[in-house]
Amino acid sequence: MKVQIDSGRCQGHGRCYDLVPDLFGEDDEGYGTVLGDGDGDGVVPSGKEHDALLAASNCPERAINVLKEA
Template identity: 35%
Template sequence: MRIAIDTDRCIGAGQCALTAPGVFTQDDDGFSALLPGREDGAGDPLVREAARACPVQAITVTED
């Protein structure tokens, strides 16, 4: 699995971090970021739900 965050589109709503806190966080400016070592989702079943929860669809999840 590959996770990409479109930082130009992200508005910092934080829904991803609330939905899958083991994979997503927010940087110092409040925008979405992946936790170190979690770039592949780390098997978290909530990654896709976090992508769907993004109000501006800034997160893309694809299979390798």
């Protein structure tokens, strides 16, 4: 599973990084960024899938895309 943030939709509410700070962070202006497994590619570590879905469902702008890999 991977997560991405649509920077055009993100308004900087911060719910993603408040809820799941080990998957999401904030940039210098307070907009969400993806941390993922640490290398910035958005891969959700094993066992954190529920957290990624929680963050996505709590984003007011629906700016978080969850990509389920086959």
